[in-house]
Amino acid sequence: MQKYSIGEFASLVGLTTYTLRYYEKEGLIIPSRDGNDRRYYTDQDIKWIGFLLHLKGTGMSMEEIKHYVQLRAQGDGTIAQRRKLLATVKERSLAQIREMQANLTVLSHKIDWYDGKLNHTVSEDFEHYLQRFNN
Amino acid sequence: MQKYSIGEFASLVGLTTYTLRYYEKEGLIIPSRDGNDRRYYTDQDIKWIGFLLHLKGTGMSMEEIKHYVQLRAQGDGTIAQRRKLLATVKERSLAQIREMQANLTVLSHKIDWYDGKLNHTVSEDFEHYLQRFNN
DNA sequence: CCTTGACTTAAAGTTAACTCTAAGGAGTAA
């Protein structure tokens, strides 16, 4: 199986060596060591980092991922807990998306209002305009 | 027209007095002062903070909002620039949402996989499972 | 043999956006 030095691995997964050592210090990914005590990463690690980045991308914090990693290390007995943790993260993430979409709606209305102003087709002000959208 | 002290205003809009003074230092909202040099806020300020919080909620940074405020202060001549700034923020925000949704898809698949494990109905491992989703 | 570049560690620095402290003043309630 392929082995990657930290530098190779970093460019493979799109992180810096700094970040990888930081993640290791935090316990998120622990590579093996060679005879010279240098880290090496495997294809398994590529998959794990990929999944980890998806977790980060849903807004899961380092602390939460740390917790997830600890559960994972304890084996299949913690699957229900892991499922629950991910479900919580999922709900929070969905809520965040909904909130962002609501904020985007207001921003879009403002852009539309500017378009109106620029086209000289709207004379009302933004607040009045927004009332038509019940906001 | 109603006038609000910083404390009243803070609870009205759901921010702390600390944050309001910080926003003022950054030029995001400049309240008037009374005879004792104390800040007071108006209903106009409530509307502005509300919009500002929507902007923040789309991921617009303090610096960008600062820039927006400066354009606003220069009058109607900057409407095209403001429209462009908001359009940029909107696109970025939409991209963020799409990315978050993609990450959520992976997370959801993992949850489904845990469900399978917990129900003893799935024996394949996660990587194999994910291949069915081309990921 | 010597330079180069990648690696090692612990620890300090960075950034954004707050959040709080210190030291003090002014107005109101008992």
Place this chain on the structure above:
DNA sequence: TTACTCCTTAGAGTTAACTTTAAGTCAAGG
């Protein structure tokens, strides 16, 4: 009058997630 709450300022502290520095080791190429 004394206590209380709110206000003022400048500046220091916090948090998460990196990001960099300092000081040094190690192996390969010229």
